[in-house]
């Protein structure tokens with residue numbers, strides 16, 4: 368274990384694999400801090416949309432990432448997010464922001480600008496880090512690495528229910544298409560593509576409910592930490 372800083376559990380996987388909910392619950396159960404790394408890319412996306420920046424203006428996007436003025440408040444259940452003085456918790460998950468986030472996340476200079484900011488979340492008593500490259504790039508020495516998957520259909524349906532519950536008007540077929548496009552972009556980009564770390568434990572959540580996955584993850588973490 369990296370005792371100088373703190374233990375880290377990384378949870379990577381595609382959108383809709385359930386990792387957001389699972390990471391949040393696991394962090395609450397362990398009493399650890401929580402990093403939603405996707406939120407950082409989403410914040411850069413909101414800042415870029417506000418400024419009217421184009422997805423291919425790499426220098427300007429990297430500047431937004433470097434100068435990002437944001438704040439997270441995790442109350443053990445949900446994370447509220449601020450960009451400057453403005454709360455953007457709801458807007459963060461909207462479809463336009465999701466699409467732009469996936470674009471800005473493919474820009475190497477944006478990713479580089481966010482590396483240290485993510486590592487700074489690693490503080491006692493421990494960190495649960497949720498993302499795409501947590502186990503491969505940001506915390507390669509993590510104590511436990513999990514990689515969550517689920518079929519594209521299952522993931523599109525989960526996302527559909529989430530957005531509907533929030534009162535957003537969405538079409539399942541459109542979500543399915545957007546999600547497949549985003550998967551493709553996340554997996555094929557040159558920098559930090561979405562893939563499991565070699566030492567990651569794979570969990571397919573298609574047929575499992577959230578509680579089962581959280582329990583599975585908790586047991587793995589508990590066993591690992593009591594061995595070290």
Ligand code: C5P
Pocket residue numbers: 382404405406408409465468469470472473497498499500501549553
């Ligand atoms: O996880 P979430 O859907 O909130 O992430 C938003 C976008 O940020 C994703 O489409 C993905 O492209 C990107 N991302 C990333 N690396 C991470 C977390 C998110 O590239 N560690």
